[in-house]
Amino acid sequence: MDRLLSMGVFVAVAEEESFARAARRLAMSPPAVTRTIAALEGHLGVKLLNRTTRYVRVTEAGQRYLDDARRVIAAADEADEAAAGVNAAPRGHVTITAPVSFGRLHVMPCVVEYLARYPETEVNALLLDRVVNLVEEGVDVGVRIGNLPDASFKALRVGQIRRVLCAAPDYLAQHDEPTEPQQLAAHQIIAATSVSPMVEWRFGLEGAEQAVRIRPRLTVTNNDAAIAAAVRGAGIARLLSYQVASAVAEGTLRIVMAAHEPPPMPIHVIHREGRQASAKVRALVDLLVEHLRAERSLQPG
Structure with missing residues (x-):
């Protein structure tokens, strides 16, 4: 039995949750995939997959083997590429x-x-x-x-983003623009729960953290909806700087209370x-x- 081939077939079946889809992905016949999995389970002496007419799922032992098989295949790929040279x-x-x-x-x-x-x-x-x-x-x-x-x-590290407060220029023209966190109580607040799930917003001020409880007039679960509402003058929203960068550049939103923003958050690209x-x-x-x-x-x- 080709152990590496068997691992690759098992990973494909586990990820596709289907023998037929795994066969298409691997350009193998479905019976060949079934025989390979049966031989692998026989070799290991454990059941790796639960299968019914409706689904295929890994067992507890199968999940552990899946993680190990992925690592082994990744290591084999690294070895192949190292042999082929860095210019492969x-x-x-x-x-x-x-x-x-x-x-x-x-x-x-x-x-x-x-x-x-x-x-x-x-x-x-x-x-x-x-x-x-x-x-x-x-x-x-x-x-x-x-x-x-x-x-x-x-x-x-590739950059950073900030949590910012922003509102439409028309809204700010009709209301007193806030300069202190406590003044938010007098404003219409748009809360995007995916960014700020709590009704307590925290601000940074000269190295100290300040918490302010807010009562949203509008709560949405989608950042794009919060941006759209803010652009239409529904109030002040707290979002991430990259999400509103184009609206700020176009002038449809303006950042307020920048001096009270919490510290920026770093952005990293990571890999194993x-x-x-x-x-x-x-x-x-x-x-x-x-x-x-x-x-x-x-x-x-």
Whole structure:
């Protein structure tokens, strides 16, 4: 039995949650995939997959083996690329994760360019507003906003973002523009729960933190909806600087109380660091770093 081939077949079935889809992905016949999984389970002496007529799911033992199999395959790919030399063309499958809005605005253009540059690559983009565990979920590259609690990854800082208060010029012309956090109580507040899930906003003031309880007039679960409402003069919203950069540049929104903003949050491109980064990962990381560092809305000042 070809152990590496069997691992690759198992990973494909587990990720596709289907023998038929895994067979198409691997350009194998469905019976060959079924025989390979049966032989692997027989060799290991454990059941890796639960299958019914409706679904295929990994067992508890299968999940542990899936994580290990991904690491073994990644190490084998690194060895192949190292033997081929550092100038080997990127090829193969890469998975990247980023926050939803940031990914749409700044990561997807890089992914599209990456695919155009390297025709033998495939990308799976996970745009999620949660922290993805790169190892457990088989992700190669991530874009993280905020401080990094885990130092086990290779991290490259590419910029920073701020939490900002903003409102339409028409709204500010009709109301007294706030200059102190306490003055927000007299204003219409738009709360985007994905950015500020609590009704307490924190501000930085000369190195000290100040908390202010706010009562939103409008609460939305989508950042784009909060921006649209603010542009239409519905009140003051608290959002991330990159999300409102175009509206601020166009003059449809204006940032207020900048002196009271909390400290900026760093942006990093992270990846799992092996003996040497594979060509496909290295190329994607290099492209992301180049583009994000060149984006003025993500840089200080």
